[in-house]
Amino acid sequence: VLPEGNYGTFETTDGDVLVMSHRAARGLSYQGGLKVWGESPSLVDVTGQDLMGLPLMAPNAVYDRVYTLPLTTISMSKGTGVVTSVPSDAPDDYVALKELKDKPLWREKFGITAEMVEPFEVVPIINIEGYGDKSAETMCVKLGIKSSKDKDQLKAAKDEVYLKGFYEGVMLVGSCAGMKVCDAKPIVRQELIAAGHAIPYFEPENMVMSRTGDECIVAMVDQWYLGYGEQDWRDIVVNHIHSENFNGYNDKIMEKFDQVLGWLSEWACSRQFGLGTKLPWDDSFVIESLSDSTIYMAYYTIARYFHSEDNLSGAGGNSWGILPQDMTDEVFSYIFLGQPLPEGYHCRLSMPLLDAMKAEFNYWYPMDLRVSANDLIPNHLTMALYNHVAIWNNRPEMWPRGIYCNGHIMVDAEKMSKSKGNFLILDETIREFGADATRFALACAGDGMEDANFDRSVANQAISYLFTEEDYVRTVLSDRTNGVLRGADSELLFMDVAFENEANYLIEAAKNEFTKICFREGVCRCWFDFIIARDLYRDWCTRCGIPAHERVIMKFIRSLVLMISPVCPHWSENMWTAISGDANSSIVHALWPEFTRYDPLVRKQYLFFQDFMKNARQASLKTNIKPGPDGTVNKQAEIYVVSVYEPKKVRLLQFMQTLCGRDGSFPADLLKTTKSFIEGDAELKPDTKGLMQFGAFMRDEAKERGPEALATEMTFDQSAILQVTIMIPHFLRSVMICDFFIRMCRKMRRTFSEPWIWLPYPL
C-alpha cells in the first residue's frame, strides 16, 4: 500500500474510533473532539483503497447497508477527506454515482462490485420549486453534465442548487418535513449531535497562513470576545451610519459597510502573545491589535498633555507633571464621559487641568472624518463604529461623522511589489520627484474605491507644470510692477468677463469636488481646466496686443495658487509669499478664493467662442491656400450664423417645454415620453436617432441653465460676439485668415464653397 493518501483512525473521548485524514484529526483535537486535547495519534493508518467497498451502517437503521465508494474529486485539504454522497441534491455525487453504475470497468478499478451501486436509486429529500425533488439530476440534465470531468459546469450546478435549496427548498422527509431548508438545517444538525450520530467540526473557510508561516486551524479556545453583531448593538451602528449625522461619501462605501455589519460577529480580542496592553482584569491576556485601535482618536485630543514629537512613549515626562498612575479610570471617565469624580476621590492633578483636557476633548469630538483604504471596512472601521457606540452610549453627538475609503494604489498600472522593483518607499519617492510633484501625482491617481494608479510620468510632468506656472506667476507679478497690465479699474472686455466667469465656475466646481474628497476631479477643475482657460485668455491678449486685465489676471494667479495648495502646499506657499509680497503671510492661514455664482449665459457664450475657434481653425486648415511668399495669408472666410433651430428641433423643444419644471428638471421618464412623441409624428420619425440625442443634450442644458435653455431662438447674438471689434484680431490670427464675412441665415445650407465656417450653435 502506498504511504500517500493516508487516513488515520482516531479515538474520541467516548472510545469510538473515527476514520479521517490526519489533517482533519489534528484540527478536531484542538476542538475537543478527540481523546487528548491537541494530540491526534492514529491507532492504525489505512489507505483509501483499504476502505473501498466496505459495508457501512447508517445509524438507527439496521438494514440500511451502504458501501464505501471512490470519488476522485475530493480534496484532502478540505474537510475530513471523506464525504457523504447525496445524489439527489449534490450534482457531484449524482454524476459520480452514475459513472460508477454505467461504467463497470471504472468501478472495477477500485474493487467496487455491481451490487454495491446498482440497487441504489436517487431518493428525494428536498423539493425545490422549479427543480423538482431531485435537483441535482435536474441541473445535470439542464447543463448537459456527463462526467465528473466537467468541473466548471459541476461547480455552477452546485452553486445554483445549493443556494436555491437553502433558501427555497422544502424538506420532504424527517421530523422537519414541510419546513424550509434554511430553518430545518440547524434543527437537524442539533438532533444528529444530541443523538450521538454526529459531532461538530470546524476549519477555516479558506486557507489562513500566520505571519510565522503556520497553516492555521480552528481551535476551541477560552477567550474574551467582543459581541459584535449582537442585535441591539448592531442596530445602533446601522441606524447611525444611515442617519444625517454620518457621511459615507459614496454609495459603494455605504454598501460595503452594510454588508460587513450583516456578518461581522463575535471578535476574539485577547491573545497570549504579542505586544500590547493587558486585559485589566486578567493579565494572562494581551489585547490584540484591532481591538486597541477603535477609539484612540479620543486619546489624540488630550495626547499633547503626555507626549511630544520626541516623547512618543510619554516616558520623557511632561510639563504638567502628569504621571501615568494619575490617569485612572475615574479621571478618564471625567474627561471623556463627563462623569463626575466619585465623592472623596483624591486626584493629584488640579481640577483646572482636568477641565482643560475635558474641554479639549469636547471641542474636538466627534471626529469629523476618518480616511483609510477600503480593506479596513471589514474590520477596523466597523469596529471603530461599534466601540464608539458602546463607550459613548446614547450620545450620538460623539460618534464618528464621516468615513471615506479609497482603493489600493498601483504604480504605473502594476501592483506594487518588491520583486517588480516598483515598491515605492515614501522617502525615496520624495527624493526622486520632490514632495509636491509626488503629491500631485497621488492626487491624480484616483478617486473612489477602485484601484488607483500612481503614474511616475505624471509626477515628472508635475515638476514641469509647477516650474512653468511659477514662471508665469512671476511674469504676471513683474508685469504688474512694471505697469504693463491693463489697470484694475479699466473697462472689462468680453474676454475679461468670460474668463472671470469661467474662473468663478471652476472655483465652485473644484470646491464641490474637494468637499466630496474627489481630488483627481478637483485638480482637473482647479488646475488643468483653469490653465486651459488662462491659455485662451493669454492667447487672446497676445494676438490682440491687449495686456491682461490686472484684476482678472490677479484673481487667476491667486485662485490657482490657493486651490492647488492642499495638493502642492510648498509651491503654493512660495507663490503666496511672492504674490502678497509679505514674507510673514502664510497660505496656511489663507481662505479658499472668493467667487460669485457664475453666469450660465456668459459661460455658454464663452464655450461657444471656444468651440467656434476650434471649428474655424480646423476648417481653415482644410483649405489648400498656403501663406504667400511674404508670409501673409490671402484667405477669407464666410461664416454662416443660424439663430433658430430647424423646424423639427423646434417642435421637439416645444414639446419638452411642456414637461420642464421651473428648476429645469424633467420627469424621470422624459426620454421614454420623448421617444414616443417623436415616433408618433410621421415627419419627425425618420430622424428619431438624431432628435433623441438632441433631446438628451437639451435636457442636460436645461438642468444646468434652467428652462430658458429650451428657448427656440438663440439666447444671445452669436454674430455679435464675433464682431466685438476687440475679438477680431485674435480670431483672424488664430484662424489664419485675413478677413471674414458673416451671413445670417434661417436655415443651414447643405453645401458650401470653400472656405467656409459655420457656427456650432445652435445644434
Place this chain on the structure above:
Amino acid sequence: MSAPNDPPKAPAKKEKGAAEKAPAAAASAAAAAPKSFVRRDHLREIEIRVQKQWEDSRVYQADVDLTKPKFFLTFPFPYMNGKLHLGHAFSGTKSEFTARFQRLLGKNVLYPFGFHCTGMPIQAAANKLRDELAQFGNPPVFPDEEEVADAAPAEEKSAESEIAAKSKGKKTKLAVKGLIGKPVRQWDILAKMVPVEEIASFADPMKWLEYFPPYGIADLKSFGSAIDWRRSFITTSANQYFDRFIRWQFNRLREGNRIKFGKRASVYSILDGQVCADHDRASGEGVGPQEYTLIKLLIIQPYPENSPLNHPSLAGKKVFLAPATLRPETMYGQVSNQYSCLSSQLVSLTFVTVVCIDKLFRVARR
C-alpha cells in the same frame, strides 16, 4: 544636460524603463539619457525652506479656538515594522489634502498622527532575529542549503507568502519555497532598512518601537504633512498613558456587557500557540471558522480478512467513517426511522478517495 523647457513626457518615459530595474532614486541617476534635475531640485529647495518655515512657526499645532468651527480628522496609524511606503502616502493624501482644504474653508483643523506597534508581527520578527543570531552568530553566517527545519519566516505580506497561501498543504509550500530559493531571513529583511551595525539590537522588540516611528515622522514632514506632531504617540504598554487609556476602554466595555468570556471556535495557529487574528496573518484576512457536521457512519464488522482495520489496537472498538458535511439536513433520511420505513433504498452513499487520480490508478493497478 537638456534645457529646462523640454517637454516633460520624453524624459519621463526613459526614466520609467530604468526605474523598473533598480530602486527608484538610483534609477533616474543611472538612466542612459542625461536628465536635468534643475527643475526638481529648484522645487525641492523651496520645499525644504518652506518646511522649515512651517516647523518654526508651528502652524499645524491646533488648539481650542471657540471662534472657529473645528474639523477633526484622522488616518489609521501605520504599523511600525518598517518605513512608510506609497500605499500609506496615497490613503494619507486623502486626509492630508482634506486637512488643508478644510483650513481654506476657515475651519480650525486638527490632524494628528500616531504609530501602531500592537500585536504579533514585531514580536515575531524580533524573536526570529534572536533565533537567527543564536543559531548563526552575530553577524550571522547562514548555511547555503535550501531548507532549514525552522518555521517559515515572519515577514510582511508579500508575493511569496501569497503564493504559499494559495498552495495546499505543507509539501507544496516547501516546494514553492524551493522555487523562490533560500528562506527569507529576518536579518536580511532588516538589512534593507537599517544600518548593519544596528541590526542585532532589533532582537529586542522595544528597539522597533524606538527606531521606526521617528522615520515615520521625518518622512511625513518631508512630504509636507499638516500634522500636529505634539499629539503623536506609540501604542502598547511601552506607552503607559495609552496603556491606561486602553484599560479604561476595556473596563467600560465590560461594564456595558459588550465583552464576554467563553470557549469559541477561532482561527488558531498551533505554532504560535494562540488565536491568529487578521493582522497576525500572512494571508487569509477576513477568513473565519466554517462549521461542519461530522457524521458517524459505522463500518460493519467483520472486516475483510486482510484489512488493516483488523489491527489489535482497534479490537473491540466501533470504527466510523467520519465525513464532514455542510449540509446535515440532507443526512436526515439516514438516521430517520420514518425513512427506514420508506424503503431500503439509500439516501447516502459514502465516498472515500485518496489525494489524486494519479495515485488512485496506481492503487488500482496493484
